[in-house]
Amino acid sequence: MPRLDRTQDVVQRLRGHWRLSLSEPLWGRSAILALRRVLDDEAEARLPHRADWCLGPDSFRQLLESLSESAQIVSLESVLQLHHDQLPRVALTFDGGWRDTLRQVSPILERLALPANVFLPCPVTQQAWSTWHEALSESLWREETADTAHRRLAEAGLPAPPIVTGQRDERYSQAIRNYIDELDQSESAATLCAVAAGLGTETTFTDEALDAFSIRRLEQGGLFRFGSLMPPRSVPRDARALARLRESRHQLSVLCRHPLPIAAAVDEFPDDALMQLAASADIERVLTRRAGWLEPPVDTVLLPRFVITHPVANSPGRLFDWLLGNLHT
Incomplete structure (x- = not known):
């Protein structure tokens, strides 16, 4: 069959x-x-x-x-x-x-x-509305917000996220997901929510409401x-x-x-x-x-x-x- x-x-x-x-x-x-x-x-x-x-x-x-x-x-x-x-x-x-x-x-x-x-x-x-998981992962994925996301994560003292080495493809998407899962297990939810809240005010997100x-x-x-x-x-x-x-x-x-x-x-x-x-x-x-x-x-x-x-x-x-x-x- x-x-x-x-x-x-x-x-x-x-x-x-x-x-x-x-x-x-x-x-x-x-x-x-x-x-x-x-x-x-x-x-x-x-x-x-x-x-x-x-x-x-x-x-x-x-x-x-x-x-x-x-x-x-x-x-x-x-x-x-x-x-x-x-x-x-x-x-x-x-x-x-x-x-x-x-x-x-x-x-x-x-x-x-x-x-x-x-x-x-x-x-x-x-x-x-989005969870911090979604706000961070989407900010890292989008070319127009990735630099801001990297900067805010660094200012908050959080681990460095994955870097795009080529195209934004499924492999990079999986790397983002793995990074978010690691943050979820090891970092303060309050800190992550604060970073996500700042990213949520970006025009690329407010225009989608x-x-x-x-x-x-x-x-x-x-x-x-x-x-x-x-x-x-x-x-x-x-x-x-x-x-x-x-x-x-x-x-x-x-x-x-x-x-x-x-x-x-x-x-x-x-x-x-x-x-x-x-x-x-x-x-x-x-x-x-x-x-x-x-x-x-x-x-x-x-x-x-x-x-x-x-x-x-x-x-x-x-x-x-x-x-x-x-x-x-």
Whole structure:
């Protein structure tokens, strides 16, 4: 059997396993998916330093196709309601407020009439959110920001990043990823966040954020709803984080007719501090980045989401394995 046929056979068997599971375990189930960016170039999205947080147009369409075969892609409001449908309900969420939501995501979802939810750090600042991992790796990758990134890392006393010895190719991308992983294991998160915050003000990043006009336009189209992205690593009485969150919600109430009463968290490990911050800002629910299906009745504050990476989106087998592997019956 040719290799391609074997691969297709595996995929079909996994799809069969998924459909078989629908007869009982997934009856009445719901889940929320967390995505970040959809770039206009599949090869660029597949690069090692981006694969954990970027999709390309092909992998995004593959994700939607795989889901549509065996699930219902619905609004966030619908996914939080109890139901008895045979097919599970799935909601799409995008964290960060990147402009490619308008350029890449919107046309595809509008063509398929599928809803989505976008969570923004602060609507009128026109600065999208990214983790320090993403801000540093992207700054090192881009020719126009690499020198600044090298200088800021040196000023902070951090290890020297890899140097471009030829083209900016997959090998260099992997070197960046390895460097970021090493920093994650050995350096202070506060220092890394401070360096990333400075790099995030570069024009090459601020120009890629959704602007107020685009937010209004997307919401008026009827398929997109917007909510606030909670500040990272909050403590129970973090006055600055609370002020930022309240300001974000106020701006959304001015920009949008129906802002979401739900926020999304960027921290990997949600805790009581996150719940207290949400309560102080009158937020009903917080979407975390902890994997899992919604457990009925959906009456908890912190809700799980499945984080979708490029390898998962691009492979039906990996997607189904990721979803079914977190199913607790």
